[in-house]
Amino acid sequence: MMTQISVEKFLDDLASAAPTPGGGSAAAIIGAMGAALISMVCNVTLGKKGQESAASEMQAVRDQSEKLRATLTAMVAEDVAAFDALMAAYRLPKGTEEEKGRRLEAIQSSLRGATETPLACARACAEVIALSKRAGEHGFAGVISDAGVGVLAAHTALRSCALNVFINAPSLKDRAFADQAVAEMNQMLETCARLTESVFSHVRGRLG
Amino acid sequence: MMTQISVEKFLDDLASAAPTPGGGSAAAIIGAMGAALISMVCNVTLGKKGQESAASEMQAVRDQSEKLRATLTAMVAEDVAAFDALMAAYRLPKGTEEEKGRRLEAIQSSLRGATETPLACARACAEVIALSKRAGEHGFAGVISDAGVGVLAAHTALRSCALNVFINAPSLKDRAFADQAVAEMNQMLETCARLTESVFSHVRGRLG
Numbered sequence: 001m002m003t004q005i006s007v008e009k010f011l012d013d014l015a016s017a018a019p020t021p022g023g024g025s026a027a028a029i030i031g032a033m034g035a036a037l038i039s040m041v042c043n044v045t046l047g048k049k050g051q052e053s054a055a056s057e058m059q060a061v062r063d064q065s066e067k068l069r070a071t072l073t074a075m076v077a078e079d080v081a082a083f084d085a086l087m088a089a090y091r092l093p094k095g096t097e098e099e100k101g102r103r104l105e106a107i108q109s110s111l112r113g114a115t116e117t118p119l120a121c122a123r124a125c126a127e128v129i130a131l132s133k134r135a136g137e138h139g140f141a142g143v144i145s146d147a148g149v150g151v152l153a154a155h156t157a158l159r160s161c162a163l164n165v166f167i168n169a170p171s172l173k174d175r176a177f178a179d180q181a182v183a184e185m186n187q188m189l190e191t192c193a194r195l196t197e198s199v200f201s202h203v204r205g206r207l208g
Numbered sequence: 209m210m211t212q213i214s215v216e217k218f219l220d221d222l223a224s225a226a227p228t229p230g231g232g233s234a235a236a237i238i239g240a241m242g243a244a245l246i247s248m249v250c251n252v253t254l255g256k257k258g259q260e261s262a263a264s265e266m267q268a269v270r271d272q273s274e275k276l277r278a279t280l281t282a283m284v285a286e287d288v289a290a291f292d293a294l295m296a297a298y299r300l301p302k303g304t305e306e307e308k309g310r311r312l313e314a315i316q317s318s319l320r321g322a323t324e325t326p327l328a329c330a331r332a333c334a335e336v337i338a339l340s341k342r343a344g345e346h347g348f349a350g351v352i353s354d355a356g357v358g359v360l361a362a363h364t365a366l367r368s369c370a371l372n373v374f375i376n377a378p379s380l381k382d383r384a385f386a387d388q389a390v391a392e393m394n395q396m397l398e399t400c401a402r403l404t405e406s407v408f409s410h411v412r413g414r415l416g
Contacts, residue, residue, distance in 0.1 A: 004214050005215065007214075015247035022248065035223075040222060043224060044225045145372065153368075156361055163356050166412065167353055
């Protein structure tokens, strides 16, 4: 499992010419870091005297950010699997008409997976961004900059996922699915760009 | 060493209420991921037939991105040390006038470190962003989205470092140093925001 190796080994693997891990895996980990930072803001706030009025909100946010952190961490392996499946499909034999048909079918099926995986990752990142608004508003001022780092990380992960959706969707023969995926991705990009900058400005304003 | 633990353990530590690792450490790792992705684009391009004209440029970019990756990875520990030194200074005794004086001196000295460390991290991220422009222009099209993820990661790391500069600089008594640090940070934020969006647009255009 790629997330059980050390941070340094992951960085070595990322830098190498090996096709995985690549940008998709990096995006999932950066998104998971964003979720972890939102959890940290909640955990610190829950332990501070004078922050009792924020407790129920911080517990609710942390429950969700911890679920999203687990989801995003698991997506590192899903990204690698989706990419490997696509590469394996392209390498299938294409000598006979029957082989050609089977190969094209395998490519289409794995292209769909390689579109759905980053789309699901982007949805999780959009949820982290929404949570960061609540953490940035109700979190303890002493750790509020961590909510700012969290929202930026989740937004970078979301935009990175978008690149993989935009790479794979155009080759899909199922145009209804592909158009819907691109439309949903564009909608998330637009909404989250605005929300991220608003949370970041709010956090910067609270630094004092 | 925080970068020798597993990715999952790092995420657990980041999510916990413990003050370190926090946003500063996350920023250094995200910046290192940005550098690693630029190295990956270069390494893949250097191994492709038909990309020979880009070879010397890719080698030059990779030499620098690998140095920056090492620098940014080492900055995780520096961020933790700078934060710990500041916390230790605030906890010094303040019973007598002499103790008060020593405590204030220690706080000022560690505040300076806690401003210089994120500023140095931001400078390294700005260099990664500059390299991503070259990787995005000359890298092999099949991995060009990784240059897009790389530039976003480096930019998020840079903006995260800025928050720590803005938190610590205002408390510094050495106003000349503090004003210079904030001015340099603001200058990097402005230049890098423009450059990041320009590289990202270029990469998105090359996805085809």
